[in-house]
Amino acid sequence: MKNQLLFLIIAILVVLPFNRSEARQSGEIPEAPKHEFRSVWVATALGLDWPxxxxxxxxxxxxxxxIRNMKAKGMNAVVFQVTPRGDAYYQSDRLxxxxxxxxxxxxxxxxxxxAVAIEEAHKHGMELHAWYNVGKLGDIGNADLQDSDxxxxxxxxxxxxxxxxxxxxxxxxxxxxAREWAVANVIEIVENYDVDAIHFDFIRYPSNGYANDFDTKQEFNPENIIGTADWRRYNVNEFNRMVYDSINVRKPWVKVGSTPIGHYKLDGGWPSLKGYSGVYQDSRRWLQEGVNDYLAPQLYWDIGGADAPQMDWLVRDWMGETYDRHIYIGTGPYKANVFAELPRQIDSTRVNNAAGQMHFRYDNIVPASTFGDRYDRPSIVPPMPWKEMxxxxxxxxxxxxxxxGAGTELTLExxxxxxxxxxxxxxxYAIYRVPVAGDVISEEDITVDATYLIAVTGETTFTDAPGVASEDYDYYVTALSRNNVESVPAGASVNTSLGENRHLARSFELDQNYPNPFNPTTNxxxxxxxxxxxxxxxxxxLGRVVAQPLNDSRPAGxxxxxxxxxxxxxxxYLYRLESGSMQITKKMMLIK
Known part of the structure; x- marks a missing residue:
């Protein structure tokens, strides 16, 4: 059993998806990455999934x-439709x-x-993305508007x-x-609720725009754009700019994402609606301008379909223009041919280094075999390097x-x-479990991938059943920021045959001094x-001692x-913490 835990960490290392070209060529199932967005759309429009x-x-x-079932299926985020048709599934003064x-x-x-969805998702360590329909506001042909004034x-x-x-x-x-009205609706959500992201749908025109666009363009065209199609795209782009800036100035950690039409621009020989030309949705520009943090394109086709765009071809097309933002591939298991190959579609997204998947919709992923074994290991939502790291x-x-009693269920607190x-x-929080027997594992390797990750939770307690009697384990717990950046782990050594019922975890840590740089005092x-x-x-x-601010005994804690x-x-300067055989060294900067 290891006698000490020593992490010399000066900066946080973010593990990005690795290139999986060898898996693509060999046809092997790619390994599930540690960092991967996994979610399902929960539709409230027409009560499709709920209520x-x-x-x-x-x-x-x-x-x-x-939400509990999504967690059990390996999801780490909930995309919950809160404004389906100009109405609200939350307390609003506007809708x-x-x-x-x-x-x-x-x-x-x-x-x-x-509020309930946020509470439940966060309890299970999941993100909550508030799904807001921008363009489509209702249907006078159904009871939602027919029976109301x-x-x-x-x-x-x-x-x-x-x-x-x-x-x-x-x-x-x-x-x-109209754009200002929509932005104000979104800001009401951001200001009043602890959402992790705003997720836009129908962020576009209907096909062919509006019949009176000529007159509207004459009145509202500050950039003097000549083409009507370009003007329509400008209007949608302008909404994106406005809402992103408005969110960022209030809560910069809240992400902004959209789900565009799956076929962006290129023909590819298939007849299908194109986002760019068909509904005036220049979604890749939103990534390029940095006014969307992620896109979840709706690739609702199978891999080898002859009469529609091929899903894996479109995955490669989207991954060719990410502008260093995240792409979460949207799948359509509501179609029987897509549902039948959903594990293969997940493989396709991984082989092509997509940052995750989003599946449409909840009622279509309920069967136990939906994802095969692709989500058997938990994952952490990928950090976004352009946000707080x-x-x-x-x-x-x-x-x-x-x-x-020893050997049954172990609880960490x-x-x-x-x-x-x-x-x-x-x-x-992320929890890792490492068997002590076998090969020696370096501390750096414990959290580098998904091998030892067993859970992510929003609570400060976790119960595990190790499953092997009389075997020693090391458990590690890391804290995650809103951007899913991990802390240095806290560690605990556990033996299933322990006679004692409770013990203090092995923990030896040194934080970065604060403030840093400093003058002349720091903590x-x-x-x-x-x-x-x-x-x-x-x-x-030069290694010379210049000060020793502490040399004493201290209790645990x-x-x-x-x-x-x-x-x-x-x-x-370097400052070193020493206790017994353990030591940690970090840097500090004095500026006078």
Whole structure:
């Protein structure tokens, strides 16, 4: 059994998807990556997936069960439709409550589905993406609008901002006030709810635009764009710019994604609707301009279809122009031929280095065999390098114990690490289990891939059944930021034949000093797994001791000391934490 755990980490390393060209050539099933977005659209429009009852208690339980089932199937994010047709599945001062919650549009259901979905998703360590339909706002041919005169619905409140296309009601993207109305709806969600992302659908025109676009273009064309098609694309692009900036200034950690038409622009010899020319959706420009963090193109075809775009061909097409943003491939298991090959479609996305998958829709992925074994291992949503890449502090005071006696179920408990001194908040946790017997595993290899990852949770406790009696294990817990950047692990050694029912986890950590750079005072925080003598020594780059702010005994736990460097010159220094045979060294910078 290893006697010590030592991590010398100066910067966070993000593991990006590796090139899987060899798997592509050999036909082998690619390995499931540690970082992969996995989700399912949960549709509320027409009650497709949910709600299927107006009974509040039953509807809430059904929603929670959907999220729990998604977790059990290996998902790490929920894409929940909160604004399907100009209405709301959340408390809004701008939009009416959805009719399908109570039977009457605008009637308060007495509970908040979005708040419940966020709570349930976060408890299970999953992200919650609030799905907002931008363009399509209703259908005067169904009961949602036929049986209502709800004054907050845009159809009644702002008829000058909409267009009727057949029986469908659409937002007129060409009018600045219409775009501002939609942006304000989104910002209401962002300000009032702890969502991880906003997910846009129908972020486009209907085919052929609107009949009166000539007049609208004459009135609203600040860039003097000549072509009507280019003008329509400009209007949708402008909405993206406005909403991204508005979200980023309020909550920069909230992601923005869209699900565009799956066939972007190239013909490829197949007859199908093109996003760019058919519905004026220049989605790749949103990536290029940095106003979308991800796209989930709707590739709702099979791999080898002769009469439609081929799914794997389109995957390669999308992955050829990512602009260093994320692509999550949208699949269509509502089609029998797609459902039958869904594991192969997941393989195709992995071989082509897509950042994940999103499946349409929940009711179509309920069968147990839907994904084969492709999601048997858990995964972490990939971090986005253009967002905050600082990791949280290490989980504090990790302990392990056997509630039912040694050799049964093991429970780990820890405390949420402190934050706010430059470190981001921990919002979920990753748990790793490493058998001690066998090959020696370096500390760096434990968290580098999915081999030892056994769970991701939003709680500060986890119960595991190791399964092998009398075998020693090392458990590690890392904290994850909102951007899914991991902390340095906290570790615990466990033996299934332990006589003691509870013990303190092995933990020895040194945090980055804060502030850093500093002048002349900084704080140094460290964690000890057991009581004992401890020292912190400061060295210059020649290895000479210049200060020793701590040389004493301390109890187990987390401690902070203050270091005053007023007697030192500006420069880079090393500070070393030592206790017994363990030591960790980090850098600090003094600037006067």
């Amino acid at each position: 299927k009852t107006t009974n509040a208690a039953n509807a809430e339980l059904a929603l929670r069960n959907i 009416p409550w959805a009719r399908r919650l109570t039977g009457t549009m605008g009637q308060d259901p007495g509970w908040d589905p979005l 709800e004054p907050r619905h845009i159809y009644f409140a702002n008829p000058d901002l909409i267009e009727e296309v057949g029986t469908e009601v659409w937002l007129n993207h060409g009018k600045p006030q 600082t990791g949280p502090n290490t989980p504090a005071n990790l302990i392990s114990f056997w509630p039912g 820890w405390e949420k690490p402190d934050f706010g001194r430059g470190e981001p908040e921990a919002v979920r 140094i925080r460290f964690t000890l797994g057991e009581a004992g003598p401890v020292s912190i020594t400061v060295y210059d780059l 987390t401690h902070t000391i203050s270091f005053n460097a007023s007697h030192l010159s500006s420069g880079v």
